[in-house]
Amino acid sequence: MQPVATTKGKLTQLRYELPQRVHEAAIYPVKAPNGSTILLYAHDTGISIIWRGGRPLKNPGPAPKQAQKPQKVNGASNDAIMIIDSDEDEPAPAQSMPQAEFEDEEEELDPDQPYPSIVQQIRLSFNTSVLHIAVPGVPTASALRAADTIPAIFGKKLIFTATCADATIRIVTLPLSPPPHSAKAKPLSAKSQYGEEVVKFHGHQSIARGVSMTWTSRGEPSAENESDDDMDVDGEGTAGRTPGRARRKQQGRSHSRPATAPGFDILVATHSAELGGLFKIWRFELTETSVNGAHPIAPYKSVTLRKPASSIAFNTAQYPKRRHSQLLITDLTGTARVYDAFAATSRKRSASGQAERGAFVTMFKSSFEGVKSSSLTPPILATRKAIVDAAWASDGRHILALLADGEWGVWDCDRSGPSSPTDPAAFSLRGFVGSSERESSSSGPSSPKRGSRSSLAPMTPNTRRRKEDDLFHGSSSGSAVPIRGGVSVASSSSPNGTACEDSVVIWYGSEVYRIADLTKFWTRNASAGRGQSLPGPGLTQIHDLPLLGEAITSIQQFDTTTAASRMAIGRDVLIAAEHRLIISASTNQSVERDLFAATPAEEEDSRRADQALLTRGELDLGGMGRLLEGMESSGSGLKSLTMGNARRVLFASSAA
Numbered sequence: 001m002q003p004v005a006t007t008k009g010k011l012t013q014l015r016y017e018l019p020q021r022v023h024e025a026a027i028y029p030v031k032a033p034n035g036s037t038i039l040l041y042a043h044d045t046g047i048s049i050i051w052r053g054g055r056p057l058k059n060p061g062p063a064p065k066q067a068q069k070p071q072k073v074n075g076a077s078n079d080a081i082m083i084i085d086s087d088e089d090e091p092a093p094a095q096s097m098p099q100a101e102f103e104d105e106e107e108e109l110d111p112d113q114p115y116p117s118i119v120q121q122i123r124l125s126f127n128t129s130v131l132h133i134a135v136p137g138v139p140t141a142s143a144l145r146a147a148d149t150i151p152a153i154f155g156k157k158l159i160f161t162a163t164c165a166d167a168t169i170r171i172v173t174l175p176l177s178p179p180p181h182s183a184k185a186k187p188l189s190a191k192s193q194y195g196e197e198v199v200k201f202h203g204h205q206s207i208a209r210g211v212s213m214t215w216t217s218r219g220e221p222s223a224e225n226e227s228d229d230d231m232d233v234d235g236e237g238t239a240g241r242t243p244g245r246a247r248r249k250q251q252g253r254s255h256s257r258p259a260t261a262p263g264f265d266i267l268v269a270t271h272s273a274e275l276g277g278l279f280k281i282w283r284f285e286l287t288e289t290s291v292n293g294a295h296p297i298a299p300y301k302s303v304t305l306r307k308p309a310s311s312i313a314f315n316t317a318q319y320p321k322r323r324h325s326q327l328l329i330t331d332l333t334g335t336a337r338v339y340d341a342f343a344a345t346s347r348k349r350s351a352s353g354q355a356e357r358g359a360f361v362t363m364f365k366s367s368f369e370g371v372k373s374s375s376l377t378p379p380i381l382a383t384r385k386a387i388v389d390a391a392w393a394s395d396g397r398h399i400l401a402l403l404a405d406g407e408w409g410v411w412d413c414d415r416s417g418p419s420s421p422t423d424p425a426a427f428s429l430r431g432f433v434g435s436s437e438r439e440s441s442s443s444g445p446s447s448p449k450r451g452s453r454s455s456l457a458p459m460t461p462n463t464r465r466r467k468e469d470d471l472f473h474g475s476s477s478g479s480a481v482p483i484r485g486g487v488s489v490a491s492s493s494s495p496n497g498t499a500c501e502d503s504v505v506i507w508y509g510s511e512v513y514r515i516a517d518l519t520k521f522w523t524r525n526a527s528a529g530r531g532q533s534l535p536g537p538g539l540t541q542i543h544d545l546p547l548l549g550e551a552i553t554s555i556q557q558f559d560t561t562t563a564a565s566r567m568a569i570g571r572d573v574l575i576a577a578e579h580r581l582i583i584s585a586s587t588n589q590s591v592e593r594d595l596f597a598a599t600p601a602e603e604e605d606s607r608r609a610d611q612a613l614l615t616r617g618e619l620d621l622g623g624m625g626r627l628l629e630g631m632e633s634s635g636s637g638l639k640s641l642t643m644g645n646a647r648r649v650l651f652a653s654s655a656a
Contacts, residue, residue, distance in 0.1 A: 001050075001118045007587065008544055014115055014583040015546045020044050023131050024554045025576035029138045030154055033177045034102045036119050037558065040160060041576060042130035047162060048123045051178040053116030055102040097188055097195040100180040114587060120178035122194055129165040134211040136266065139318050149320070151215055151264040152288045159291065161268050163208040169270060171199040171284065171291050199293030203280055204272040211270045214314040215286065216325060218263040221342035221357055264319075266291060267300075267341070269327055271312050277305030279312060279329060281341050301341055301358045307331045311389050316491065317396035326361070328392060328399060334366035334384025336401060336411070364411045364425050366403055389486040393502045393518055395493075398428075400518070402487050406434035406508050410522065418519075419526035429522050431539060434483075434508040483509050489518075490557035490571060503571050507555050512542040516570060542573070542584060550577040 003014040020043035028038035035054030040047060100120075107117065138154045141147040153159065158174045174196045187193045264286045271279035283300035285292035308331065315326040327339045343359045366385045386404040393400045399411040409427030412420050417428050485508040492501050502518040515521050521538060558572040564586075575582040610627050613619040619627075 001121055003115070003583070004546070005113065005115065006544075006546065010587050011542075011544075012115065012585045012587045013544065013546055014585065016581040016583075018043070018579055018581065020048075021578055022553060022576050022581065023129065024133055025556060025574055025581060026133050026135050026160070026554075027556045027558060027574055028135050028158060028160070029559075030158075030176065034100075034119070035106060036178060037116075038158060038176075039574065039581075040133055040135070041581065042133045042162060044129045046124045046126040046128075047130055047133065047160075047172070048121065049158075049174065050121045051119040053106070054119060055104070055106050056117070056119050057178065057180060058101040058103060097175065098180055098183055100178055115583075115585060120181075122179060122184065124172065124174075124193070124196060126162070126164060126170065128168075130162045131165060131207065132163045132209075132211045134161045134213045134268075135159070136213050136215050137314075137316055137318060151286050153286055153290070156289060159266070161211050161213050163211045163270060165207060167202055167204060167207050168200055169203040169208060169211070169268070169282075171266070171268065171293060173197045173290055197290050199284070199291055199297075201293070201295070201297040203270055203282065203299070204274055204278070206272045206274045208270040208272050210309070210312050211268065212312050212314045212327070213266060213268045214318075214324060215264055215266050216319050218265050218285065220265075220319075220325065221344075267314065267325070269312050269314060271305075271309040271329070273308040275304050277308040277331070279303055279305065279309060279327075279339075281327070303339065303358070305329070305331070307333050307335075310387055313391060315396035316392040316489075321396070323396050326396070328390060330387040330390045330401065332386040332404075334387055334403075336364040336366075336387060336390055336399065338362045338413070362413065364399065364401075366401070367407070367427070369405070388484070391487040391489045393489045393491070393504070395491065395500045400487055400489060400504060402433075402485050402506055402508065404483065406432050406483075406485075408433060408487075408506055410518075418523045429525060433506055433513050433539070434511055484551060485509065486552075486555060488555045488557055488573075490559075492560060492565060501565065503557060503560075505555055505557060505573060507552050507575075510545075510547055510552065512545060512552075512555065512573070512575070514540050514542055514570060514573075516540075516568060545575065545584065546580075546582060547575075547577055548580075550579060552577060 001016060003016050006013045006015075018041075023042045023044075025039065025041040028040060031037055032051055032054060034051075036051035037053055039050040039052060041050075109115070136154075136159060139145055139150060141150060153173070156176060158176050160172055162170045162172065164170065174194065179194045183194055188195055266284045266286050268282040268284070269279060270282075271277075280299040280303075281301040282297070309329050310332050311328075311330050313328045315323050315328070317324045323340075325340055325342045327341065328336065329339060330336045337360050339358070340361045341358050343357065343361055345356045345359045366387055368382045368384055385407065388402045388404055390399055390401040392398070393410065394416075397412075397414050397416055399413060400408065401411065402408045407430060409430035410417070411425075412428040415424070419428055421428055485506070488505040488507075490503045490505075492503075500519070502515075504515040504518050506513045506515075515538070524538070552575060554576045556574045558574065560569070560571045569586050572583060572585040575584065606626065607630055610619060610623040613623055614627070
């Protein structure tokens with residue numbers, strides 16, 4: 001699997017052409033034991049897994065030669081028949097997965113092709129299309145987080161959830177290490193090709209439209225660690241809470257649980273359009289090597305919605321933080337709700353001492369669509385902008401949403417951001433993406449004016465053509481069919497765990513934008529609103545993506561290092577198109593300096609000496625070659641040979 005690489009400046013685009021139609025791609029948060037980054041993409045027949053980079057597999061040695069059978073001699077017969085009389089036939093021992101062997105060191109990157117190669121690639125066939133995939137968030141064991149507070153299975157197995165076109169949901173566990181090449185030739189068993197285990201069940205009567213997953217303690221919800229003030233519950237999810245009370249309740253939810261939990265469970269959330277809108281949460285027991293999916297499988301929670309959801313996402317905060325069980329649910333009517341699967345619905349408890357769990361804890365609304373003054377639509381019938389996609393940010397304390405008209409914004413859930421609006425349900429930070437947004441009309445009272453110029457801008461042929469289209473064909477200010485787009489947020493914590501740096505990628509149609517650090521960007525905007533000015537990069541666009549006319553299906557971000565983050569090097573991005581995978585990578589590499597190479601000061605002194613010799617007419621061929629090489633690299637041309645004096649060449653008249 002070789003990519004088509006194109007380099008422009010400090011950016012390299014790698015394009016992997018695929019024979020299947022790609023529906024979604026994901027990057028697994030845990031690296032393989034050989035150091036490979038694991039990529040997953042869903043296609044028309046199943047799931048493909050790619051191990052990229054790290055230590056490569058060892059080339060298999062030659063097969064051992066079989067001993068030659070002795071030749072038979074005429075007239076001699078040594079054939080013997082052995083009959084074993086056994087009352088019980090012992091079953092054949094279970095076949096184990098062959099272990100792969102790796103090289104001692106990682107591959108050395110070629111300077112002409114400075115990108116890691118594909119170590120292994122396998123395909124899991126489901127005989128149906130896989131539409132969506134989800135992977136759990138896995139924290140890294142450190143001094144602030146003990147290894148026993150993380151499920152042990154994450155260090156051995158790869159776990160993901162897939163929703164298929166046959167209305168099934170499949171939870172797959174697979175060895176984290178790439179299989180050897182010999183495993184691709186012969187299946188492990190009739191039900192397993194590479195040692196995978198699949199928990200398959202029908203979760204909805206229709207095809208699921210999205211999936212998300214996380215993990216929790218088997219003891220959750222823990223009633224002894226909750227107080228009545230911790231539960232901020234409203235059946236409709238109101239957003240009109242007072243800031244002080246909301247902050248106290250959010251802080252109460254962040255209380256840590258003790259690490260003496262008996263085990264861990266996996267939580268899977270899916271949503272569909274049945275019954276006008278429905279989402280379900282499933283809970284499965286995690287062992288050290290597998291997911292316990294004993295049938296019959298029943299949902300842990302099943303909630304009916306007023307409208308079908310457009311996206312769902314579990315909070316990116318990890319257990320034991322209280323908000324780890326919160327589920328973000330957005331729809332096309334401009335509503336974003338947060339559902340807590342472990343929240344008590346009432347303060348009254350039953351005779352057994354257990355309260356009913358699961359409730360909406362808060363709700364946010366998008367801004368209204370702009371209404372032209374010439375429109376006959378009354379303001380009471382104004383509709384809110386549809387929410388295309390939303391994601392958690394700042395360790396689950398903020399929500400970043402993308403609206404149908406290209407507007408994006410951040411909802412401050414616990415009002416801990418640099419600037420908080422008067423209305424808790426309004427965006428604390430907002431902006432616009434997309435080239436079409438400059439031409440659309442969204443000049444209502446709830447939307448800021450996108451152009452910096454006044455309405456007295458000069459008329460151009462393009463604007464005249466748009467005016468004619470509006471005159472004869474009507475205005476298309478509404479967004480009945482929102483454009484495709486999405487949001488990707490990748491977070492990295494500081495060594496002491498106090499700060500959280502969020503890298504944001506927003507794609508809208510075929511355009512992709514990046515915010516290197518959301519907190520710094522937010523702080524600069526808040527300072528600009530107070531009349532101050534802070535330098536720093538803002539919203540930048542990623543250009544020259546080799547989409548070749550195909551639509552983007554998903555975008556994910558690779559992990560980064562502390563050194564790259566300190567040098568403000570953007571994360572590499574994985575873009576899934578309809579029939580290709582595109583990796584946009586930075587090529588900022590440290591070039592080893594030649595110890596015998598001349599310094600810039602020495603090169604300048606040598607150039608001046610050659611120029612002086614050229615003026616006196618004493619420059620040899622070696623000096624002339626050095627001058628020509630220097631002029632070719634600097635692009636100055638032969639003009640510098642004149643020593644800065646323009647010379648005029650005169651020709652004798654032909655009449656003379």
